Every structure is written in C-alpha cells, then in structure tokens.
Amino acid sequence: MSTQPPINFVQEGSITVGTIATTSVLDALNVSAFGQCALEYVRDKPGLNLLLNFEHVTYLSSAVLSELIRINDAVTKGGGAVRLCALEENLQEVFKITNLDQVFVIYGPAKDAVKRYERSIKLNEQEESWQRFSKEE
Amino acid sequence: MASNPFFSREFPSSLEAMPEVLGHALTVLADRHWIDPGHEFSARLCLEEAMVNAVTHGNKCNHARRVRVEMAEEGDLCHISIFDEGHGFNPDCVPPPDTVHTGGRGLCLIKHYMERVRFDDAGNRLEMWLRRCHTQPAGGQSA
Numbered sequence: 001m002s003t004q005p006p007i008n009f010v011q012e013g014s015i016t017v018g019t020i021a022t023t024s025v026l027d028a029l030n031v032s033a034f035g036q037c038a039l040e041y042v043r044d045k046p047g048l049n050l051l052l053n054f055e056h057v058t059y060l061s062s063a064v065l066s067e068l069i070r071i072n073d074a075v076t077k078g079g080g081a082v083r084l085c086a087l088e089e090n091l092q093e094v095f096k097i098t099n100l101d102q103v104f105v106i107y108g109p110a111k112d113a114v115k116r117y118e119r120s121i122k123l124n125e126q127e128e129s130w131q132r133f134s135k136e137e
Numbered sequence: 138m139a140s141n142p143f144f145s146r147e148f149p150s151s152l153e154a155m156p157e158v159l160g161h162a163l164t165v166l167a168d169r170h171w172i173d174p175g176h177e178f179s180a181r182l183c184l185e186e187a188m189v190n191a192v193t194h195g196n197k198c199n200h201a202r203r204v205r206v207e208m209a210e211e212g213d214l215c216h217i218s219i220f221d222e223g224h225g226f227n228p229d230c231v232p233p234p235d236t237v238h239t240g241g242r243g244l245c246l247i248k249h250y251m252e253r254v255r256f257d258d259a260g261n262r263l264e265m266w267l268r269r270c271h272t273q274p275a276g277g278q279s280a
Contacts, residue, residue: 061189
C-alpha cells in the first residue's frame with residue numbers, strides 16, 4: 001500500500017497550495033485519509049489561505065464533499081479561507097448540483113489560481129482598509 | 138426484485154468489499170453499452186453512493202449483513218436495485234443538501250443523474266433507472 005500523503009502542501013507567497021496527490025480517485029475508501037490529512041494540517045494555523053488543487057483528481061464521491069465542508073469550517077473558524085482550483089468538468093458539475101459552488105470559490109487551472117487568489121486577498125485588504133478609513137472620517 | 142437481471146452480486150457490508158463489485162458492475166454496464174468506456178463518471182458515482190448508503194446507513198457496517206446489487210434491462214433503461222438488510226428509512230425525511238450540513242448529498246446526486254429513483258416501502262431497497270448512453274447503438278449488447 002502506498003505511503004504517499006493524500007495531500008502535498010506547498011507555500012506559494014501568502015497562499016498554501018494543497019495538491020491532492022491521490023492520482024486516480026477520491027472514493028469511499030481513501031476519503032477519510034484525505035480529510036484527516038487536511039484537518040491535521042489546518043489545525044492551529046489561523047488566517048490560512050488554503051488553495052486545494054484538484055488537477056490530479058478524476059473522481060470524487062459525496063463523502064469528499066462532506067470532508068471539504070469540515071475543512072472549510074476549520075479554516076474559516078481560524079479566520080482563513082479555502083478555495084479550490086483545477087476541477088475537471090464532471091467534478092465542477094457535482095459542486096453545482098449540491099450547491100457547494102456557493103460555498104467555495106473555484107478557480108481554473110492551478111498555474112493561474114495562486115495569482116488570482118493573491119489578487120483577491122489584496123482587493124479584500126484594500127476594501128477593509130477603505131472601510132476603516134471611511135469610519136474614521 | 139428485478140425480472141431477469143443480467144447482473145446480480147452480493148457482498149458483505151464493508152467498504153473494503155465494495156470496490157470489486159462496483160468495478161464489476163461498471164465493466165458489465167460498459168460491455169453491454171449502457172455507458173461509454175471512459176465516461177462512466179455519473180454511473181460510478183450513483184452506484185457508489187447507493188452502495189455506500191446500503192453499507193453504512195442500511196446495514197450499519199455489520200459484516201454479517203449483505204448488500205445485493207441487481208441490474209436488469211427495461212427497454213432503453215437499465216433498472217438498478219440495491220438491497221440492504223437494515224431496518225429501512227424514510228427518504229422523505231432526508232433533507233435536501235444545504236451549504237452547511239455534511240450529509241444528504243449522495244441521494245441528491247443520484248436523483249440528478251438517474252432517469253428515475255424509487256425506494257420500496259420498507260426503505261431498504263433503492264431502485265434507480267439509468268438511460269442508455271447516446272453514443273452507442275440502441276439494443277447493442279454483448280452476452
């Protein structure tokens with residue numbers, strides 16, 4: 001049995017990219033390992049900007065969606081955010097059917113996603129700064 | 138029980154025992170032109186969701202209880218039945234998935250992808266109907 005971790009985490013600027021290394025599937029058998037790996041990583045990391053990269057994933061079941069909600073809850077409680085990228089068409093459709101496209105921002109290819117995520121954070125910071133400035137005036 | 142099923146398999150209620158039956162079912166569906174090879178995503182998803190529900194919710198992962206999968210041809214539809222040996226449930230009590238809770242999405246996906254979905258009165262048999270893929274000639278099937 002492979003000892004490869006289900007997610008490889010790499011820091012790219014202010015974004016933590018978690019590339020799901022499970023090359024074929026996220027099915028009922030390996031989903032709990034995926035969830036545990038992610039939840040252990042995000043624990044005690046306040047303000048984490050996590051980008052989960054699905055470029056190697058060709059299949060997922062609803063159990064993965066439940067794990068993603070748990071991961072999202074854990075990260076947002078710490079003031080961070082979870083976004084997703086590189087989902088193939090079938091997977092995007094699953095998110096749409098289950099309304100989870102309303103929970104997660106989903107970016108396109110991984111190479112652009114980090115830049116877009118960083119730009120989004122900067123825009124949010126500018127907006128917050130502007131709101132503080134407006135209140136002070 | 139489906140009449141004259143072309144596929145009928147049982148497995149004990151464990152997630153470890155499930156992939157072999159799931160894989161076999163998908164191979165048979167592809168061989169009989171119900172799904173295109175390489176495009177089995179939705180059929181696989183629905184079968185897996187139904188089988189996982191039968192193992193975990195129906196049979197409560199009790200290995201002494203069995204899950205049975207049957208598939209039979211009904212014209213242009215494939216009638217798929219998943220039986221468990223649990224106490225059943227009321228599908229009307231399963232809330233539609235929202236953006237907060239973690240459950241209920243498997244059934245939602247099955248209802249989306251399948252032509253029709255039905256539970257028997259006891260709630261331990263899920264029936265779903267898969268429409269034949271469009272890219273294969275109708276009626277084309279192997280032994």
